[in-house]
Amino acid sequence: MSLTDLSRVRNTVENANGLPNAHYIDPAVFDEEKNALLFSQWAGLAVAADVPEPGDAVPMTFLGMPLLLIRDKEGSVRVFQNICRHRGMILVDTPRKIEGAIRCPYHSWCYSTKGALVSTPHVGGPGQNTHPAIQRSELGLNEVRSHIWRDVVWINLSGDAPAFEDAMAHIINRWREFDLPLYHGGHDSRFTLEIQTNWKLAVENYCESYHLPWVHPGLNSYSRLEDHYHIEAPGDYSGQGTMVYRQLTNENGDKFPDFEGVGAKWNEQAEYIAVYPNVLLGVHRDHAFAIILEPKGCERTVEHIHLYYSGPATDEGLKARNTQLWKTVFEEDIFVVEGMQKGRHVTQFDGGRFSPVMDSPTHCFHSWVAGKVEAYRALQSAAE
Template sequence: MDQNLKNLPLSKILDIEKLHNVDKPIEVANGLPNECYTNNDYLAHEREKVFFNKWTVIGVASSIPNPGDAKPHNLLGIPLILVRDKNMKIRVFHNVCSHRGFKLLEKLCTLKNVIRCPYHSWSYDLSGKLIATPHIGGLNNHTSENFDKTKSNLKEIKTKVWMDIIFVNINSNEIEFDEYIKPLENRWQKFIKKKDHNSLVHSNDYGYFSLNVNCNWKFAIENYCESYHLPTIHPELNKVSNINDHYHIQGLPNRFAGQGSKKYEQPAKGNKKFNTFSNWDKDMLKNSEYIALFPNVMIGLHIDHFYVFWLEPLTMNETKEHMQIYYVGNESANGSDLKELRKENSRFWKDVMLEDVNAIEGMQKGRNSPVYNGGNFSPVMDQPTHQFHKWVANSLI
């Protein structure tokens, strides 16, 4: 993202009345205006109001599994460091040295004990504390009575890990995470208890893939929220889990939304199947749920596996999609007996997500039309998508 975007008032970029139109009843509402998908100056407002003010996903904890593991991440131009400290805690810092503003980390690595700046070797421990300032008081004099190290620690970001997902609140002004996530946890109590979160294991062989798509990040969320497109975009999936077998999910005013299915079938090869969650409601064995937790993560919960499909916005019309797949226990996640089944499950989800690419990229192309007014919604089929549009509009105004 261009850090030198013009700091124009939002009213100079788009008609604010168009945002108010989004918040009307679904029968008469319009969708978000074109500028929210095409105007680079708008992105500066979205970065602040949506990605910095809210709980935003920047990765998963299993990507840095060991003490000292660290990786950089760029959140719309803001350089960050994800690190696992000696106590196995995930921490996120601004990726900048307090001395001369040098970017500390460029690539995934394992640190021994410190984060060392390549410029002048100022060093920080894994909790972000400044512990070494070479030659600060002159050659071979590494301390200075006029310099207080405690005021130059790394700037840590409010961070929470939930079901392996790393959430950050850059501006530290959102509600506490436990309150934020409670409605979704309450909903999923009938499927997976909080104590069962520890049974989730990331697959090391077929547990990750990524897709680069030429569209704004919001289109992926909008598309994921609804099942309306199943017959046209996913004809094979629609044969197995028909549009009529799906139901809407809307969690509180404007926090998460999505869909559920009553026809999920566990993948199997002969008598081989993945382990299942022990506390799953016996009356809902074929249910699965697909929830977009705003702003940028899509979650799929099944009786035998769980996935995290999170979005990394790159530019106004470029997005990287990251898929992480988890199973119940290490045998299902990494055992050799179920390797082919994991491979097939990963292929299935990748095929589904690839089918969506034409849809979301097609919407990006269409948004260049000057006569498009943000679109309309089906009062029956588009309720979760409308909820997401309202969430974005209300976050902006």
């Protein structure tokens, strides 16, 4: 039996309702969406800058699943299930540098940074480190399918999504001019926001510019509502762009260096796109950002924000100002998404209606959610 009625969500924007309340407050629906929207797609886990040097390892939890983000000794970023293949013990519980092997603290089974099982002490009895039944070649760490694009570490936990280059071909092509090296701004170019809201409301708010005049008066003072345009790729992403991006300058009039050769189109144009399911990206001629939405439950989300530049040598004071400017903008959204979350506890709310002119990027996301959930339900029903 279906948990919610989504029949009106996929109507045209003129006639559609938004997602029912249960999609924001019901643990059973949250669990359904975990499988339908997040495990089955290429979802954002972290950024490669979280493990900058070979051997760096960071334990993470994605929707309850313990994972290990690691840069192996050859410099490749990998994601593993953060458990020993012996008894399922957590391998790494705090961020650290792996100097030798990844050693299980329980029985000391050891793994290379590429996940190979390399040592099984006393597995065949005292002093016997091998046993015919324990084939090390078959018991390496379980690696999670992953791909890095725009420094985001994307993962596909189900393992059966199309190849990343195929699944994301549309957005990769849209921003092909920005297929250039990205340099994380460093410690002062990252911050997190903990928000009492469902992760989807953060996506929905990011998609549209309709709220700018009232929620972001500072931003709207120069990048007005009429200076924005919608971005919609049904089934993949949606968002907004501006035609009046202004570069930040310091007291000497210096600016961030541009990304090389992006073209005149981007002189004053910038785009902000929600790549489904949970990654929010922004590009400008001189900097970019990535926001990973970490769902922590029905009504709690952590936003991990990272800013990037065209090169490693960038004015530190200017970077700090840029970080603070964006932090202010994103903090201005908190009361909105938390307010909508509280509103989902009004039992008579019908999901709301959309402005056919101003809300179509958000409706695009709702339609994607409904389509994926319905497809998942059909598969579950067929398997019964």
